[in-house]
Amino acid sequence: MDFLSLAFLFLIAGVVAVPLASKFGLGSVLGYLIAGIAISPLLAAFNVDVISLQHFAEFGVVMMLFLVGLELEPRLLWEMRTRLLGLGGLQVGLTTAVVMAVAMAFGLPWTISLAIGLIFALSSTAIVLQTLNEKGLMKADGGQASFSVLLFQDIAVIPMLALIPLLADPDLMTRYAEAAAETAQATAAVQTDAGWGAAFAAGEGAGTGEAHADDGHHAPAGPGWIETIPGWQRALITIAAIAAVIVGGSYLTRPIFRFIALAKLRELFTATALMMVIGIALLMTLVGLSPALGTFLAGVVLANSEYRHELESDIDPFKGLLLGLFFMTVGAGIDFGLLFGNLGLILGLTLGLIALKAGILLGLSYIFKVGGSDRWLFALGLAQAGEFGFVLLSFSTANAVVPAAIADQLLLIVALSMLLTPVLFIAYDKLIAPRFAEAQAQDPDEIDDEAPIIIAGHGRWGGIVNRMLLGAGYKTVVLDHNSTQLDMLRTFGFKVFFGDASRPDLLHAAGIHGAKMIVVALDDKDQATELVHHVAHTHPHVHIIARARDRNHVYELYAAGCRDIIRETFDSGVRAGRSAFEALGMHPFDAERLSRGFVDEDRRAIRELAQVYRSDIPIHENEAYVARALELRAETEAEMRGKGRAFADRIDRGWSPPTVKDVEAETADAKKDAG
Amino acid sequence: MPDLIVYFAHPGQRFSHVNSELYKVAQGVEGITLVDLYAEYPRFDINVDREQQRLLDHDIVLFQFPLFWYSTPSLVKEWQDLVLEHGFAYGAGGTRLQGKRMMLAITAAGPQDAYTPEGYQHHHLRTFLRPLEQTARLCKMRFLPPYVLYGSLKAPGAGRVAPHAEGYRRLLAGLRDGRFDEHQADQHEVLTADTLPLWNEA
Numbered sequence: 001m002d003f004l005s006l007a008f009l010f011l012i013a014g015v016v017a018v019p020l021a022s023k024f025g026l027g028s029v030l031g032y033l034i035a036g037i038a039i040s041p042l043l044a045a046f047n048v049d050v051i052s053l054q055h056f057a058e059f060g061v062v063m064m065l066f067l068v069g070l071e072l073e074p075r076l077l078w079e080m081r082t083r084l085l086g087l088g089g090l091q092v093g094l095t096t097a098v099v100m101a102v103a104m105a106f107g108l109p110w111t112i113s114l115a116i117g118l119i120f121a122l123s124s125t126a127i128v129l130q131t132l133n134e135k136g137l138m139k140a141d142g143g144q145a146s147f148s149v150l151l152f153q154d155i156a157v158i159p160m161l162a163l164i165p166l167l168a169d170p171d172l173m174t175r176y177a178e179a180a181a182e183t184a185q186a187t188a189a190v191q192t193d194a195g196w197g198a199a200f201a202a203g204e205g206a207g208t209g210e211a212h213a214d215d216g217h218h219a220p221a222g223p224g225w226i227e228t229i230p231g232w233q234r235a236l237i238t239i240a241a242i243a244a245v246i247v248g249g250s251y252l253t254r255p256i257f258r259f260i261a262l263a264k265l266r267e268l269f270t271a272t273a274l275m276m277v278i279g280i281a282l283l284m285t286l287v288g289l290s291p292a293l294g295t296f297l298a299g300v301v302l303a304n305s306e307y308r309h310e311l312e313s314d315i316d317p318f319k320g321l322l323l324g325l326f327f328m329t330v331g332a333g334i335d336f337g338l339l340f341g342n343l344g345l346i347l348g349l350t351l352g353l354i355a356l357k358a359g360i361l362l363g364l365s366y367i368f369k370v371g372g373s374d375r376w377l378f379a380l381g382l383a384q385a386g387e388f389g390f391v392l393l394s395f396s397t398a399n400a401v402v403p404a405a406i407a408d409q410l411l412l413i414v415a416l417s418m419l420l421t422p423v424l425f426i427a428y429d430k431l432i433a434p435r436f437a438e439a440q441a442q443d444p445d446e447i448d449d450e451a452p453i454i455i456a457g458h459g460r461w462g463g464i465v466n467r468m469l470l471g472a473g474y475k476t477v478v479l480d481h482n483s484t485q486l487d488m489l490r491t492f493g494f495k496v497f498f499g500d501a502s503r504p505d506l507l508h509a510a511g512i513h514g515a516k517m518i519v520v521a522l523d524d525k526d527q528a529t530e531l532v533h534h535v536a537h538t539h540p541h542v543h544i545i546a547r548a549r550d551r552n553h554v555y556e557l558y559a560a561g562c563r564d565i566i567r568e569t570f571d572s573g574v575r576a577g578r579s580a581f582e583a584l585g586m587h588p589f590d591a592e593r594l595s596r597g598f599v600d601e602d603r604r605a606i607r608e609l610a611q612v613y614r615s616d617i618p619i620h621e622n623e624a625y626v627a628r629a630l631e632l633r634a635e636t637e638a639e640m641r642g643k644g645r646a647f648a649d650r651i652d653r654g655w656s657p658p659t660v661k662d663v664e665a666e667t668a669d670a671k672k673d674a675g
Numbered sequence: 676m677p678d679l680i681v682y683f684a685h686p687g688q689r690f691s692h693v694n695s696e697l698y699k700v701a702q703g704v705e706g707i708t709l710v711d712l713y714a715e716y717p718r719f720d721i722n723v724d725r726e727q728q729r730l731l732d733h734d735i736v737l738f739q740f741p742l743f744w745y746s747t748p749s750l751v752k753e754w755q756d757l758v759l760e761h762g763f764a765y766g767a768g769g770t771r772l773q774g775k776r777m778m779l780a781i782t783a784a785g786p787q788d789a790y791t792p793e794g795y796q797h798h799h800l801r802t803f804l805r806p807l808e809q810t811a812r813l814c815k816m817r818f819l820p821p822y823v824l825y826g827s828l829k830a831p832g833a834g835r836v837a838p839h840a841e842g843y844r845r846l847l848a849g850l851r852d853g854r855f856d857e858h859q860a861d862q863h864e865v866l867t868a869d870t871l872p873l874w875n876e877a
Contacts, residue, residue: 587688589713657690657741660828663784666795 001046013039014324023431028129028136029423032324032571036331042294043332054175054329058387060322062281062367063315065154065292066127068147070297070308071138075298081146086143087368088152091382094360095121102356105278111167112403114395116410120158122354125150125292126323132381135425145365154292157388164392167401176403188263234288241287245280245294249301257307273314294379306486309479309497310510324444326387334415338361338408346409348417354609358383361595373436380424380432384417384529438626452477452511454518456501456531461547461568462521466494467595477510500526504534520546520562529556536561554606555613594640601639605632680708681780681853684740684751687833688713692831693742693782693839700840701739704743704847708733712750719753726758727824730772735850736816739780741827745803755810764772776857777811778819778850779804780843782827790825800825819857822828823865840870849873 001009013035021031043050060410072157077084096117103113126391128146129138137143178269229237253276260268277295284294298491304309339346361379365371370378395409396402402410455466458480469476478494479501480486489496499506521526532546557565574595581591609632612624619625681701685694701709708729716722730736740748747755752778761834763771783790783800788798801808804821824830824839849855849871859872866872 024758058774098820569783587714589686590689592717657687657828663786663828667789669795 001048006048008327009039009042010328013328014185018324025601027131027425028324029130029327030419031326033422036328036486038331038528040332040334040336048331050332054326054333054390054667057322057329057390059281059325060324060326061387062292062295062317063277063319064126064129064323066277066280066295066299067242067312067315067319069301070298070312072300073303074300074377080144080151081657083145083148083193083368084152088149088156090363090364090367091149092121092153092156093366095357098360099353102352108406109169109172111169111401115164115167115401116406118164119392119410120357120385121154121391122157123150123357123382124384124418124421125154127324127384127418128381131422131425132325135429140374140377141370141372142377142381145370145374145378149382151296153288153386153388154296157392158293160392161395164396164401165399167396168399169401173400173403176226176405178492179405197592200246212239212504216560224246225478229430238287238289241283241289241602244283244298244299245654249305250673253302253305253307257310260528262296263295269310270314273311274318276311277315279409294398306490306496306498308498309477309506309509313499313503313505316505316509321501328349330387330415330418333410333411335412335420338527339412339416342409344490346416349409350420353385354417354420358584365481373433376432377428380428381421384421385414386418389414419642421449453517454501454507454510454512454515455521456507456518457523457528457547458486458494458496459521459523462490462519462659465519465521465545470494478514479510484541502534504538507531512542515539515542517543517545520544522547525553525556528555529560532557532562533560551606551609552613552619555610556615558610570599572600598640599638601636605629605636608632678853679735679737679847680710680729680735680858681737681739682712683728684709684712684738684753684754686713686748690698691741693836694739694828695812696836696840697780697843700844701847705850707847707851710862712754713748716754719750721754723757723760725843726754727760727763727771730758730764730775734777735778737778737780737847737850742781742783743838745808755861759810759814767803771816773815775814775816775854776819777807777814777816779807779821780823780846782830784825784828785825799864806838817857817867819855820860820863820866821852822871823867840866842871845873845876846871850877 001234011370014032017035017038017086018028021034036568040050060369065391096114098117099120100113100117103116104110108116130149132138132146145323166647176181236324256272257269276298280294280298281291284291303309305311311675321322358379361382362375365375365378390411393402393407393414397404397407451475453476455462455469455476455478458466458478462478462480465582466476466478477498478489479499480489480496481498481500486496486498489617497510499510501510501520512535518531520528520531522531526547528549532544535542537543542562544562545564546557548557548565548567550567554567555566575599578591578595581594582588586594609629610626611629612622614622619629683694683698683701683738685691685698688695698709698711701707710729738747738751743749746752748841755785759772761767762767762769785794785796788794789796790798796803800821800823808818822843824835826833826835830836831838831841846855854874854876856872856874860866863870863872
């Protein structure tokens with residue numbers, strides 16, 4: 001099957017299945033998994049190498065960790081340290097131990113049992129983070145705890161990969177292989193129907209295992225040059241590589257992006273972002289570290305950078321597509337022949353594994369005080385085995401630790417447990433979360449971070465708004481696409497991000513979904529109007545304050561859906577007028593009242609003129625507009641010069657004293673009363 | 676440092692016939708502090724520290740304003756609310772104004788006979804000034820009888836503005852020079868140009 005047909009097949013499966021799954025509340029992950037299952041017969045018919053496709057797609061996990069790192073400032077990572085090491089460490093340690101004990105109880109040798117324990121201790125970063133993000137639960141306590149554990153697991157993969165080869169026992173493998181060969185012959189008839197999946201079952205497991213091991217995305221296992229040099233040099237090179245990522249991220253990003261900005265081409269930013277992520281992944285693989293961990297580290301380094309949101313919005317679509325592909329390959333990779341051959345056993349083991357992992361997680365949640373609905377989110381969310389399990393499994397097979405026959409069954413358990421995870425999330429949503437919803441509603445709103453105020457455009461005008469908001473203690477996210485301006489602002493300690501705020505994806509990355517408010521202060525009139533239109537229609541919950549460059553722009557912004565429009569020069573013009581009044585000898589309080597009256601009158605006029613404004617004709621050709629404008633101006637002038645009453649009344653009423661007649665009328669009334 | 680500070684408060688000075696005359700006269704009196712409150716705070720953002728310092732710097736505080744609804748123009752109320760803080764003017768440790776004098780120079784549109792139990796205002800003018808009087812007392816200040824012009828609307832036509840303004844000039848100079856006889860003043864409910872208790876007038 002050629003590349004384009006294959007791409008089309010996957011794309012159409014995803015495009016059809018995911019919206020359907022979302023519609024029925026199943027979440028995108030389950031949608032992709034089902035899509036993968038649906039196309040697996042076709043893939044089998046065309047002999048598509050799903051495993052290598054899966055390795056390619058695993059790069060989505062690398063990208064996801066980069067994005068996760070971007071969201072996580074070093075300070076936050078440091079605050080997480082107890083949970084990261086304690087919760088994560090205990091989860092991996094306990095799960096490994098218990099799974100190993102169970103495996104030994106099934107009569108497996110301890111080496112194989114330990115390998116299985118390690119494999120099953122890991123959870124699926126891809127599924128869990130994707131689902132938590134989708135449900136907006138990342139910042140919840142359960143989400144944070146889950147993330148700590150997943151991050152620890154990602155780190156733990158490295159020592160595991162070092163440990164597994166030590167468990168190798170070739171003699172044991174030979175015995176298992178002989179036994180497997182007999183079984184394979186016996187079941188060959190069934191398995192040919194199962195298409196490519198049969199390749200797993202029938203003694204070729206070692207072959208696929210090598211394919212896994214060759215893959216560089218997660219495993220530092222390849223026959224790399226790194227293993228040929230002495231240990232202390234390796235350590236030095238590893239440290240140097242990490243330092244390179246940190247230093248490069250801190251000091252090189254800005255000059256690189258400024259250089260890229262010279263070209264003024266959108267796609268160059270995307271290219272640069274991809275180049276960075278892939279480059280870091282390659283570097284990490286080269287020195288034998290996890291690329292996911294490397295890019296995560298780079299993400300953390302860049303979390304404070306002004307290019308954070310730009311990077312996020314550039315990488316995000318690739319991550320989404322690759323993860324989608326990854327989930328589909330997991331779905332497609334389920335060997336239904338083998339599954340239905342041992343349905344009871346596999347299903348039982350899978351459910352047992354989920355129960356066991358969830359049980360351990362529940363216990364840990366008590367120790368680490370993850371309470372309420374978060375406890376269940378944490379326990380159910382991480383109960384599956386993960387994509388790192390695939391990697392470790394093939395690595396174990398290749399290193400003669402786990403025999404192929406067992407590996408195939410384990411592979412099924414990993415895939416099935418991943419397939420069941422979205423179901424567990426649904427169970428959490430439908431059964432557990434509602435029970436805690438009431439209690440949570442009473443908690444004060446503490447996720448202010450998630451409801452930021454977005455300032456689009458940090459020039460002279462947006463800058464004032466930002467300073468006022470920050471000064472009063474509100475949190476803002478500033479987007480601007482002028483690098484020079486940004487550098488200047490950074491120098492003064494403002495938190496600003498590079499990017500074109502009129503792009504929906506960047507707005508998304510800046511958190512428009514959870515935003516309270518957006519202040520549209522873009523210099524370009526049309527861009528500002530477009531942005532207002534987009535936000536007003538796509539995110540009606542966001543309050544929009546927009547800067548109008550002039551009167552026409554006011555009408556356009558109003559038509560675009562903004563109801564809080566500020567004319568940029570109006571207030572300063574009014575103040576200048578007031579200063580002029582004072583300088584001409586008017587009493588300051590009169591000057592104040594008169595200019596307030598002018599503001600009211602002008603706003604009334606602009607509201608009236610908005611009725612006759614038409615965007616399709618220039619105002620000087622709009623006869624109705626011109627006529628009404630002239631009328632209104634004459635009215636205002638007459639009022640201000642005291643010829644009309646309405647305006648003067650508004651300004652002077654209350655301050656002009658009663659007349660002699662008023663006093664006489666009162667006196668007369670009093671006399672009548674007395675009489 | 677002058678002893679006397681005059682706070683003038685009139686939001687509609689363009690329409691004023693009496694108070695603006697009085698203010699003009701006050702501007703001619705040397706050695707006193709004059710504040711046009713509505714000119715200084717047209718947007719009502721009173722600088723509390725500055726005002727408290729002004730009070731500390733003077734011994735006699737005189738408010739000049741037209742009576743609005745038996746009370747002060749609103750900015751004077753805002754000034755009171757903000758400047759006469761507890762801990763400064765009253766309450767625990769609020770002794771900073773102790774022994775100072777407070778006086779009012781007011782104009783009332785109604786004629787004098789309106790401010791009687793039989794008149795249409797039903798009460799004497801001093802009755803309406805009780806809140807200010809008590810404000811002074813709580814601030815440990817001595818409240819002096821007010822300098823009053825009744826029937827202020829008819830005053831310009833009746834030629835009563837000039838004598839009242841001249842009386843105002845004499846009052847301010849007397850207060851400034853310490854020639855104001857407080858004991859004699861207390862014999863009167865209100866003071867007018869004819870009843871000013873001043874010593875040694877040149």
